[in-house]
Amino acid sequence: MALKRPTGDALAGTVADATGHAFRDQRLLETALTHSSAVKAASNNERLEFLGDRVLGLVVAEMLFRLFPDAREGEIAPRFNALVDARTCSEIGVEMGLEGLVRADAALKARSRGSGGNYLADAVEALIAAVYLDGGLDAARSFVLRYWEPRSSLVVAKPRNPKSELQEWIARISDARPQYTIEGREGPDHEPVFTVSVTVAGFMPSFGSGGSRRAAEESAATAFLRREGVWTEEGNPA
Known part of the structure; x- marks a missing residue:
């Protein structure tokens, strides 16, 4: 049986332990932890997510500027992009234990259990933003640095682009071009799942799924590339 989600002072105390900030405005905190999918919610965190994304970007950019004083823009930009990516935010949400604190559709949470999900990235x-509005930039900076600074020293490589690499590989062996087709779309509007096929003349089609058309195309x-032995299972050249 799932533990009951804390509210009021209990929620504020749990969040204070995780963020280092004690909220004065508990209604603001509740809004920050309410996803748009939550049933019968009077408000949700979409506006706060918009603001928080900008605050996160400022603090992370400032942090990288300070930590890597000799790095060129081209060196720190990929690191910045990786640190503010939704996947990183989702991982931090799991680390903070937000899965049990966020109000969201039960089916949405069940699909993402243990692996984060966009709803957790949104909540982070x-x-x-809520910490920033309640306690100012210094409070928000302290919260961000607690979780993002330990990750800043990780080696960040530019992600491989499977669509580009597939097109380049095909171009070396034929005149064909990969064709992507949406085969299906499931799930609610706030958490869709696309299924896409990629076909190339002379080859069997491959399929992939993702939370956006682009993600599904990259998966396909x-x-x-893996089926044809161009990539290993780790995504490296064979």
């Missing part, structure tokens, strides 16, 4: 950004291209 909204929580950053990755499956194609």
Whole structure:
């Protein structure tokens, strides 16, 4: 049986332990932890997410500027992009234990359990904004640095682009071009799942799924490259 979600002072205390900030305005905190999918919610965290994304970007850019004084823009930009990526925010949401604190559709939470999900990334950004509004930039900076600074020293490589690599590989062996087709779309509007096929003349089609058309296309291209032995399972050249 799932533990009951804390509210009021209990929620504020749990969040204070995780963020280092004690909220004065508990209604602001509740809004930050309410996803748009939550049933019968009077408000949700979409506006706070918008603000939190900008606060996060400022603090992370400032942090990288300070930590890597000799790095060129081209060196720190990929690191910045990786640190503010939704996947990083989602991982931090799991680390903070937000899965049990966010109000969201039960089916949405069940699908993402243990692996984060966009709703957790949204909540992390909204929580950053809430800390900023409740305690100011110094409070928000302290919260962000607690979780993002330890990650800043990780080696960040530019992500491989499976669609580009598939097109380049095909171009070396034929005149064909990869064709992507949406095969299906499931799930609610706030958490869709697309299924896409990629076909190339002379090859069997490959399929992939993702939370956006682009993600599904990249998944299908990755499956194609792995099947044909161009990539290993880790995504490296064979």
